[in-house]
Amino acid sequence: MEFLAPTTWADALAVRQEHPDALALTGGTDVMVEINFDMRRPPALLDLTGVRELSDWSRDGDVVRLGAGVTYTRVIEELGDVLPGLAMAARTVGSPQIRNRGTVGGNLGAASPAGDSHPPLLAGGAEVELASVEGTRTVPIEEFYTGVKQHAGRPDELISAILVRSPSGPQQFSKIGTRNAMVISVSAFGLALHPDEQRIGTGIGSAAPTPRRAVEAESFLSSALDDLGLWESRGALPDSLTREFGDRVKAAASPIDDVRGTAAYRLHSLAVMARRTLTWAWADYAGGIT
Ligand SMILES: Cc1cc2nc3c(=O)[nH]c(=O)nc-3n(C[C@H](O)[C@H](O)[C@H](O)COP(=O)(O)OP(=O)(O)OC[C@H]3O[C@@H](n4cnc5c(N)ncnc54)[C@H](O)[C@@H]3O)c2cc1C
Structure with missing residues (x-):
């Protein structure tokens, strides 16, 4: 197996162009498992760990540009206030060792579909930056996932960064697993309140062929908050509203039965997580915490 190890971003893109069948490797926490278990035997590995540009993050106004090689540990330590939903999800990933190597x-x-970054990125309205020697383009996150373990990147492209607006309101993340650490989620949910746009953002994980938003639940809730004047008053949420929101999130999912859980349990847990995350986020909003 050929091992390609560029040390600059320009070289990485040139290598990608020349070797579109090379398997990219950033933290290797997925790739090395697949290779060790002989699930994958790529002709070449494109090791991106030496490309420093990928591990930078920066802020331009209210947009955070998170290099594709930023680890979960750094998201937790450096971006907890800036990208709170993503940091909450990052805290649930694997173990300290996995969080030190694994990247968004x-x-x-x-x-x-079970990746924990996806629900908060969907809820936050992120964009994925894809680059090749031809140039750079951005793809809205909900258009990025094209099928089970498939995405919109071309074979000559690499993911360079994720662009996310820092939040104007509270964010929450919840994940169901068989224990607290080192588990792939059975189901997961991300929620973002966007009071500046009087909008709700959602992200469903592990309960459909791809991560997805609960679009109808989002518009139901934002209209109801508007009708009741709650965006302005920050008053208590009626129970009927949180319940209805949970049911509509559930309706947006299309899970399967598998070794981690049944479709019925995934649907039930999603409705519960949607209700709970809304209650938590609204308590923060009512208390003036963004
Ligand atoms: C013990 C264990 C526990 C885990 N727990 C969790 C968990 O709780 N939640 C969770 O979501 N995941 C978990 N994972 C999976 C894994 O850690 C995550 O998916 C992690 O985010 C992968 O990041 P990485 O940098 O290690 O990716 P890699 O293994 O380097 O790459 C993963 C995939 O992305 C591609 N890729 C990498 N970089 C780029 C790039 N710049 N451009 C284009 N393609 C690229 C690779 O070719 C490969 O297909 C766990 C894994 C292990 C081994």
């Missing part, structure tokens, strides 16, 4: 870019590259 790698989670996107794997595009597993």
Whole structure:
């Protein structure tokens, strides 16, 4: 197996162009498992760990540009206030060792429906930056996932960064697993309140062929909050509203039975997580915490 190890971003893109069948590797926490278990035997590995540009993050106004090689540990330590939903999800990933190596870019590259970065990125309205020697383009996150473990990147492209607006309101993340650490989620849910646009953002994980938003639930809730004047008053949420929101989130999912859980349990747990995350986020909003 050929091992290609560029040390600059320009070289990485040139290598990608020349070797579109090379398997990119950032933290290797998915790739090395697949190779060790002989699930994958790529002709070449494109090791991106030496490309420093990928591990930078920066802020331009209210947009955070997160390099594809930023690890979960750094998201937790450096971006907890800036990208709170993503940081909450990052805290639930694997173990300290996995969080030290694993990256948000790698989670996107794997595009597993169970990846924990996806719900908060969907709820936050992120964009994925894809680059090749031809140039750079951005894809809205909900258009990025194209099938089970499939994404919109072309063979000559690499994921360079994720662009996310820092929030104007509270964010929450919840994940169901068989225990607290080192588990792939049975189901997961991300929620973002966007009071500046009087809009709700959602992200469903592990309960459909791809991560997805609960679009109808989002518009139901934002209209109801508008009708009741709650965006302005920050008053208590009626129970009927949180319940209805949970049911509409559930209706947006299309899970399967598998070794981690049944479709019925996934649907039930999604409705519960949607209700709970809304209650938590609204308590923050009512208390003036963004
Ligand atoms: C023990 C263990 C526990 C885990 N727990 C969790 C968990 O709780 N939640 C969770 O979501 N995941 C979990 N994972 C999976 C994994 O850690 C994550 O998916 C992680 O985000 C992968 O990041 P990475 O940098 O290691 O990716 P890599 O393994 O390097 O790559 C993953 C995929 O992305 C592609 N890729 C990488 N970088 C790029 C790029 N720049 N451009 C294009 N494609 C690219 C690779 O080719 C590969 O297909 C776990 C894994 C292990 C081994």
